[in-house]
Amino acid sequence: MSTNTTKIAIIGGGMGGLTAAIALTRIAGADVTVFEQARKLGDVGAGVTVAPNGQRVLDRLGVLEKIKRAGAIPDGHGVYQDALGNLVAEAAWEDSAKQYQNVGMYRPDLVNALAGELAPETIRLGHRLTALQHTDTGVRVEFEHGEHGEFDAVVGADGIHSVVRSSLMQLPTPVYSGFIAYRGVLDASLLPDDWPMISQVWMGEGKHFMCYPLKQRKLFNYVGFVPSDRPLKESWSAPGDVAELAAEFAGENWDPRLRHFIGLIEQTFWWGLHDHEPLTNWSEGRVTLLGDSAHTMLPHAGQGVNQAMEDSITLAFFLREASGPDGIAEAFKRYTAVRMQRTAILQNASRRSGSQFDAQNEFEDIAKRDADLRAGRDFRRSVVFDFDAVAAAEKALTRFRRISVA
């Protein structure tokens, strides 16, 4: 970047906004402020998987080891099973070089670990953005309680209901997928001693249940995905009914081990699953989007957080090269062009995985579904996990430099 004092406001202190803050500070040398509407960071959430492609980003930012220590690395590959617990397919869990394995993270731990890498004054809590507009020299941001400020650029990392996005473009509201997810965490010490320390998925009756270890194996994350005509707002904190969850996976058709696991659950939250079609643009002038605000995706590929991490480092590399009066706007356009195709692939892959797990659409034929799940392991490893966002950004930068010279 031409100056190391470019002032950037990041709206949203989720995992995307915080990773972006670290990347923009360390790689682009920017002066970053994160505005988060919540009064406390990382209060809500269950588990997320930081996959090899996300870990590669964290490694480049120098925060991976600390984050891994707070998480849980499984004993080996995960399993897709039928309702009775018979193996259907092995799940990818590491990259081809076997350098990075999936790590299960308790969301509050990940949020706090990322926040701990930033100077405390960088994060402004209790700041809900209500409006933004371009000015002659930058972007003006306004908050609910009347405070306002002006920055050289704004990054919208404000999630699925992004205010930054709606200030840039008219967008149809997210589409309800027809499924709700019951999710939460379980104290791992309650489980039998021989409970496998891996990710497990049970699939049957048009629904599925998954669990995997978190927090140095002290907790287990679980999610039960069930069809429902009750489209809830995408809340992460709406209490759910444990008895309703148990009833969804009850009876002799379901693995007794799974029923035992569900029988131990004392608290659950539910969440309506929503989806977006891929957007055709993320940036306008000195404002851009990142993470869920740019590419809301269903959770079935476990890539929401990992794509936000890939976005963050790509944005930082492009911003580092920005120069001249239109440098930032140009960097944002280039970042968008480089990231959009990748995230669209994963938005579609997430939908497809959901159809596979729940034997819907083209996967109603279970034999075809099972064959496809087995074949999908290679796609997961080579296309998703092996992706190196830094290498991709550097390659794209070289291409753009050539175009600028020509």
Ligand SMILES: Cc1cc2nc3c(=O)[nH]c(=O)nc-3n(C[C@H](O)[C@H](O)[C@H](O)COP(=O)(O)OP(=O)(O)OC[C@H]3O[C@@H](n4cnc5c(N)ncnc54)[C@H](O)[C@@H]3O)c2cc1C
């Ligand atoms: C509370 C919460 C809990 C979650 N729990 C899980 C989970 O258990 N498992 C899982 O797989 N995924 C979870 N997710 C989703 C996951 O975090 C995202 O898919 C992924 O990390 C991409 O994150 P993001 O930073 O783009 O968006 P998000 O994680 O949605 O973060 C957006 C942030 O922006 C803030 N924000 C929104 N609007 C404004 C505004 N107008 N002004 C200021 N700040 C604003 C939000 O409070 C939030 O902190 C959760 C998300 C949230 C918000």
